[in-house]
Amino acid sequence: MSANIDIAWAKPDLNVLPRLESSEIPGPKSLDMHGRASAIMKGYSGQVKLFPVVFESGHGVTLTDVDGNVYLDFSSGIYVTTLGHCHPKVTEAVQKAAGQLMNCHDFTTPIKLELLEKLTEILPGDLSGVQLYDSGTTAVEAGLRVCRAATGQYEMLSCFGDFHGKSGHSISLARMNKASGAGRAQGFYMMPRPNPYRPWFKKPDGTIDTDAYLAFYDEFILEATTNQVAAIVLEPIQGWAGSIFPPDDFFPKLRQWCNERKILLFADEVLTSMGRTGKYLAMEHWDTLPDVVTLGKGFGNGFPVTAMVVREPYAESVESISASTSYGGNPMACAAALASIKAIEEECLLENAQRLEEYFTKRLDKMKNEHPIIGDVRCKGCLMGVELVKDRTTKEPFDEAGKIVYQSAFRKGLAWIPAGHILRMSPPIVMDLDTAARCMDMIDEAIGETEKTLGYNG
Ligand SMILES: Cc1ncc(COP(=O)(O)O)c(C=O)c1O
Numbered sequence: 001m002s003a004n005i006d007i008a009w010a011k012p013d014l015n016v017l018p019r020l021e022s023s024e025i026p027g028p029k030s031l032d033m034h035g036r037a038s039a040i041m042k043g044y045s046g047q048v049k050l051f052p053v054v055f056e057s058g059h060g061v062t063l064t065d066v067d068g069n070v071y072l073d074f075s076s077g078i079y080v081t082t083l084g085h086c087h088p089k090v091t092e093a094v095q096k097a098a099g100q101l102m103n104c105h106d107f108t109t110p111i112k113l114e115l116l117e118k119l120t121e122i123l124p125g126d127l128s129g130v131q132l133y134d135s136g137t138t139a140v141e142a143g144l145r146v147c148r149a150a151t152g153q154y155e156m157l158s159c160f161g162d163f164h165g166k167s168g169h170s171i172s173l174a175r176m177n178k179a180s181g182a183g184r185a186q187g188f189y190m191m192p193r194p195n196p197y198r199p200w201f202k203k204p205d206g207t208i209d210t211d212a213y214l215a216f217y218d219e220f221i222l223e224a225t226t227n228q229v230a231a232i233v234l235e236p237i238q239g240w241a242g243s244i245f246p247p248d249d250f251f252p253k254l255r256q257w258c259n260e261r262k263i264l265l266f267a268d269e270v271l272t273s274m275g276r277t278g279k280y281l282a283m284e285h286w287d288t289l290p291d292v293v294t295l296g297k298g299f300g301n302g303f304p305v306t307a308m309v310v311r312e313p314y315a316e317s318v319e320s321i322s323a324s325t326s327y328g329g330n331p332m333a334c335a336a337a338l339a340s341i342k343a344i345e346e347e348c349l350l351e352n353a354q355r356l357e358e359y360f361t362k363r364l365d366k367m368k369n370e371h372p373i374i375g376d377v378r379c380k381g382c383l384m385g386v387e388l389v390k391d392r393t394t395k396e397p398f399d400e401a402g403k404i405v406y407q408s409a410f411r412k413g414l415a416w417i418p419a420g421h422i423l424r425m426s427p428p429i430v431m432d433l434d435t436a437a438r439c440m441d442m443i444d445e446a447i448g449e450t451e452k453t454l455g456y457n458g
Pocket residue numbers: 134135136137138140163164165166235239240268269270271296297
């Protein structure tokens with residue numbers, strides 16, 4: 001299997017990288033430039049506010065800032081550059097498209113046709129009705145409209161901890177305490193979903209009781225809705241909430257539950273698709289075919305291109321939602337997405353993600369054995385979570401530790417996603433095993449140092 005994996009172009013020289021040139025991170029040039037930018041640009045994410053580094057270039061699994069510091073990338077931006085920074089095939093395809101035709105509304109172009117045919121070839125089952133967008137949010141919004149058009153019902157169920165975007169309806173599918181403005185849109189309801197590490201409903205032996213969640217959903221529909229539910233919308237694996245994986249029986253049972261109630265199953269795979277978990281769709285891990293699926297982030301490996309895909313019986317409903325947009329499916333976007341899929345195929349990158357999963361899983365288990373503040377570890381492909389707790393019995397979240405570990409590993413040269421009490425990791429799937437080990441060393445060391453600082457036995 002590993003013989004055909006082709007990731008040599010992305011392999012950094014670990015004899016010299018990561019390389020920290022400035023005595024402080026962020027360095028002086030970063031601080032100056034970010035200071036000037038933030039006098040104008042408002043609304044930076046927490047990721048930037050905690051480490052206002054100014055990145056200048058990226059290559060494969062490395063990022064370089066304006067002070068000459070080179071970091072190993074353990075976040076793929078924000079789960080976006082799944083195939084590494086500036087993958088040569090993606091860069092070349094976008095450059096070529098940019099010189100040929102940038103936009104012609106939603107007319108068919110040769111490159112769009114090629115992408116559509118390739119996409120429906122790699123997706124499972126009869127996921128064959130496609131519309132292209134320019135952000136995860138717009139794809140999710142379109143998916144909601146299709147669910148309404150296809151069922152004639154208007155209510156939407158979603159789950160605690162999920163995240164689906166930041167427009168009026170997509171944000172109504174998620175926690176809203178940080179989104180000031182109007183309240184949840186009418187007809188949107190949230191329910192708990194099974195989290196094996198922190199179950200709400202347990203069997204007598206203490207393990208998670210998936211059936212009890214589904215029984216609760218029936219009660220919930222009866223009591224809280226007007227019984228006009230169009231769809232249940234979920235992330236297959238919750239990204240923002242901390243790489244939270246469902247129990248293996250959840251999606252097969254949920255599929256059955258949806259069929260029996262004529263409720264559509266909408267899998268928002270903006271974060272989890274296109275190789276992130278070692279498959280094109282994370283739902284394939286549970287052999288479950290969603291009715292509607294959204295693709296984003298790694299779909300164009302950094303170029304803003306996303307998709308909303310529906311099963312064949314719902315394809316005609318897409319006709320009734322005024323689905324097209326100004327930028328969706330422009331030739332550069334199609335070139336980026338097509339080149340990304342071809343790279344995954346030609347370079348055996350799903351296999352590389354699976355190979356990395358094997359390594360990460362062993363390493364995470366070892367770290368859990370060695371570090372008392374680690375309560376739980378989880379991994380599929382290159383999507384990982386490490387949950388830090390003050391006490392393994394009470395499972396009390398350890399936010400302070402998460403923040404210190406994040407900052408300490410960043411100072412060692414690891415660019416990654418900031419943590420509450422859950423460390424979230426999503427390296428590019430073009431990473432080699434030596435680099436993966438180096439990144440895990442940095443996290444391992446950072447956790448050990450944090451334990452000492454906070455008075456735990458590391
Ligand atoms: C699961 C999921 N859906 C939708 C979105 C929104 O995507 P975008 O930021 O491209 O609008 C995100 C972004 O993080 C996401 O993780």
